[in-house]
Amino acid sequence: MENQSSFRRSLTLLDGALLVIGSMIGSGIFIVSADVARSVGSAGWLIATWVITGIITLTAALSYGELSGMYPKAGGQYVYLREAFGKMFGFLYGWAFLAVIQTGTIAAVGVGFGKFLGYLVPALGEENVLLGPVQVTDTFSFSIHAAQLVGIAIIVLLTLINTSGVKSGKWIQFFFTFAKVAAMAGLIIFGFTTFSDGAIWQGNWSGPWLAQEISVDKLSGAISKVGLDTQALVAAVCVAMVGTIFSSDAWNNVTFIAGEIKKPERNIGLSLFIGTLVVTCIYVAMNLMYLNVLSISEIAHAEKDRVALAAALKIFGSSGTKIIAIMIMVSTFGCNNGLILSGARVYYTMAKDNLFFKKAGVLNKNGVPGWALWIQCAWASILCLSGQYGNLLDFIVFTALLFYILTIAGIFKLRRTQPGIPRPYKAFGYPVIPALYIIMAAFICIVLLYAKPIYTWPGLVIVILGIPVYYYFLKKESSVTNE
Numbered sequence: 213m214e215n216q217s218s219f220r221r222s223l224t225l226l227d228g229a230l231l232v233i234g235s236m237i238g239s240g241i242f243i244v245s246a247d248v249a250r251s252v253g254s255a256g257w258l259i260a261t262w263v264i265t266g267i268i269t270l271t272a273a274l275s276y277g278e279l280s281g282m283y284p285k286a287g288g289q290y291v292y293l294r295e296a297f298g299k300m301f302g303f304l305y306g307w308a309f310l311a312v313i314q315t316g317t318i319a320a321v322g323v324g325f326g327k328f329l330g331y332l333v334p335a336l337g338e339e340n341v342l343l344g345p346v347q348v349t350d351t352f353s354f355s356i357h358a359a360q361l362v363g364i365a366i367i368v369l370l371t372l373i374n375t376s377g378v379k380s381g382k383w384i385q386f387f388f389t390f391a392k393v394a395a396m397a398g399l400i401i402f403g404f405t406t407f408s409d410g411a412i413w414q415g416n417w418s419g420p421w422l423a424q425e426i427s428v429d430k431l432s433g434a435i436s437k438v439g440l441d442t443q444a445l446v447a448a449v450c451v452a453m454v455g456t457i458f459s460s461d462a463w464n465n466v467t468f469i470a471g472e473i474k475k476p477e478r479n480i481g482l483s484l485f486i487g488t489l490v491v492t493c494i495y496v497a498m499n500l501m502y503l504n505v506l507s508i509s510e511i512a513h514a515e516k517d518r519v520a521l522a523a524a525l526k527i528f529g530s531s532g533t534k535i536i537a538i539m540i541m542v543s544t545f546g547c548n549n550g551l552i553l554s555g556a557r558v559y560y561t562m563a564k565d566n567l568f569f570k571k572a573g574v575l576n577k578n579g580v581p582g583w584a585l586w587i588q589c590a591w592a593s594i595l596c597l598s599g600q601y602g603n604l605l606d607f608i609v610f611t612a613l614l615f616y617i618l619t620i621a622g623i624f625k626l627r628r629t630q631p632g633i634p635r636p637y638k639a640f641g642y643p644v645i646p647a648l649y650i651i652m653a654a655f656i657c658i659v660l661l662y663a664k665p666i667y668t669w670p671g672l673v674i675v676i677l678g679i680p681v682y683y684y685f686l687k688k689e690s691s692v693t694n695e
Contacts, residue, residue, distance in 0.1 A: 219286060219471035220378070220579050225479040227382055228466045232487025234389035235466075235550035237396075238317075239324040239540050240459025241498055242520035249426065249512035251452040252445070253437060255503050256420030258511070261449055262499050264652075265456040266492030271649040273463055273488040274640040275620045277481025280467050281636040282626070284476030287561030288467025289619055295630075296622030299565065300682055305615050306562045307678030308671075312595075312608050314555040315588060317462065318548055319595035322367045325544040326359030331537035336362050356597060364593045366545065370552045371589040377578035378472055381553040388546025395539045396494055399520070402527050403501035416503045423448070426512040435509050450659035454609050454667055457656075460495070461612065462547075463488050465554040477636035556584035566689040567682070610660050611671035613653050620646050 223231075248261050279292040290309070294302030323338075330337015336358045344355025374381040423440040425448065440448055466483045470476045473483075498520075502511055505523045514522040520539075524532030556572075560581040563573030569587070576582035623639055623646050639646050661668050 219575070221472055221474050221476075222378060223382060223469065223473045225474075225482055227385070228473055228479050228483030229486040229490075230385050230389045231466045231469070231550050231554065232463055232483050233393065233490055234385050234546045235462040235554065236460055236487065236491045236547075237389075237392055237494070237543055238321045238459070238462075238547040239328075239544050240455065241396075241495055242536065242540055242543075243517045244455035244459050245499055245502055245511055245519045246514050246517035247455050248452040249508055251425065251448040253424035253426045253440070253508065253512070254420055254422050255416040255508055257423055257445070257449065258503070258508070259496065259499055261452050262456055262495050263492075264449070265453055265460050266488075266495065268457075268649060268652050269460045269463055269488050270485075270492060271645050271652075272616055272620060273484035274481075275623060275642075275646040275649060276464060276467060276484055277637045278623055278635055278639040278642075279619070279626075280470060280480035280484070281477040282633050284470045284473070284480065285561070286469065286471035286557040288470060288558065289464055289615070290468075290558050290561055292467075292619050292622055293615070294565070296625050297618065299567065299686075300679075301618065302565075303562065303567045303682045303685070304675050304678045306558055306567070307681060308608065308611055308615070308675050309555070309558055310588070310591065311674055311678070313612055314551060314558070315592040316595055316608065318367060318551050318555070318588070318592040319363065321544045321548045321551065322363030322592070323359055323596055324363075325366050325541055325548070326362030328537040328540040328544070329362055330359055331533055354598065360596050363596045366548060367552070367589055367592050367596070370545075370549050371585050374549070374553050374556075375576065375578065375580060375582045375585050378469075378553070378580055381549055384549045385546060385553070388542055388549065392539070392543040392546055393490075393494065395542060396498060399524065399527075399535075399539070400494075400497050400501045403505050403523060407505050407527050409505075412507055413504050416508050426509060428513050435513065447659055447663045450656045451664050453656060454660070454664070456495075457609060457613070460488075460491065462551060463491070465550060468554040468557040471557070477634075481637045552585065552588065556581045556588050559584040559587065567685045607667065607670035607674065609671065610657055610668040611675050613657050617650050617653050617657075620649055 245258065249258055252258060252261060280288070283291045283295060285291055290302050290306045293305050326336060327338050330339060334340065338357045338359040340358040342356050342358060342361070345353040346355065347353045370384075373384065423445045424437040425440060426435065426437050428435050463484065466473070466480055466487070470480055473479050502519055502523055505526050506514070506519070510522060511519055518536075521533060521536045524536045526532070528535055559568050559572045562568035563570055563584070572581060572584040572587060574581065574583060624643065626633070657668075
């Protein structure tokens with residue numbers, strides 16, 4: 213059978229919403245609250261940090277609805293940036309997307325699956341070191357453990373499934389998203405109904421807005437708390453949001469598969485709104501459950517930051533370890549399926565613009581960009597082996613926020629420069645809601661520049677490295693045209 217020349221519109225509103233939910237919920241919600249609790253030190257500010265993240269995510273999703281209606285094509289955010297600011301800005305987003313945003317997330321989620329599989333089968337976990345540590349330089353060494361190989365195996369398996377057609381990926385997304393949401397709902401319900409130590413809840417909420425930094429002495433185990441003034445609190449919340457924003461990221465993945473969504477001008481915007489709202493509610497409910505089961509200090513210093521595991525041990529006893537391991541495996545498997553399914557569509561669209569390898573712009577006989585899927589698989593697998601994907605993800609937080617800001621700013625520009633394009637859906641609350649997102653996200657970026665430069669400058673370097681690559685493809689396109 214010959215390759216197809218265009219995508220089939222076979223995905224419904226439900227499929228789109230499940231892709232948003234499934235791509236957003238990975239392993240972050242089970243871990244990140246520990247870092248947030250250490251930074252802000254109180255129940256009120258813990259919940260506020262997640263709520264602020266949810267509001268920011270929702271405002272962005274509502275704004276993207278207009279762009280998705282204007283350009284219901286594969287590629288999503290890449291297309292929006294290209295149309296608003298030109299090819300180079302679109303390419304730089306696609307470059308960062310390939311270099312780390314999507315592939316780094318796929319790698320981290322895949323290895324996360326392996327780490328928790330190690331609870332059930334120790335030989336397949338991170339404790340089973342297969343090679344190393346190998347000292348590369350005085351300051352850098354690496355090792356390979358079984359969980360990394362498990363992560364690669366999962367990525368290859370899901371890539372193989374998704375090359376057989378979008379329907380295969382759709383059914384995996386359907387099953388695993390429902391499974392993970394049901395499991396999290398069960399954990400929340402059990403956390404409130406079967407655990408009856410009201411003293412913990414009352415203790416956590418006795419001074420809900422008493423902001424403090426919680427730390428523990430590694431030698432003695434003594435816990436210390438230092439109060440935060442207003443300036444320090446603002447910085448602490450912004451820094452803590454590095455984790456919560458990553459836990460809530462990938463909401464825009466549904467825009468990448470716009471070419472396969474039925475009635476995209478309507479269903480993508482609705483998928484974004486429904487998906488981000490559901491995930492925000494689940495995340496806040498999970499954190500309220502943590503506060504019902506664990507003291508704020510126990511959340512802050514859960515072993516290896518595994519807050520959900522600490523909560524499950526109190527709720528279910530010794531069986532809690534296996535319950536949480538299975539939950540996270542289900543969650544990460546479904547999350548990676550959504551990331552892998554949608555990510556390749558960006559490289560496909562870049563190739564169609566002659567800004568990536570031509571083979572990435574070809575659909576296979578099953579109507580999916582098979583070559584692009586395997587390129588994504590290969591690079592994500594290398595990141596798994598490098599062991600540096602976690603650092604890369606931290607580096608890109610700042611840059612990812614910049615691209616979100618730029619994309620939403622594109623709404624303002626396109627209203628002025630392309631007023632005649634049909635807009636089936638207009639950004640909710642324009643211009644206030646889009647402007648609110650830009651202000652909030654820009655404020656976080658400014659604070660991170662000052663408080664955590666490690667999260668900012670490396671991300672910018674990754675993007676800047678894409679500029680010569682852009683001109684390489686541009687020159688290549690020009691030479692082909694001249695011939």
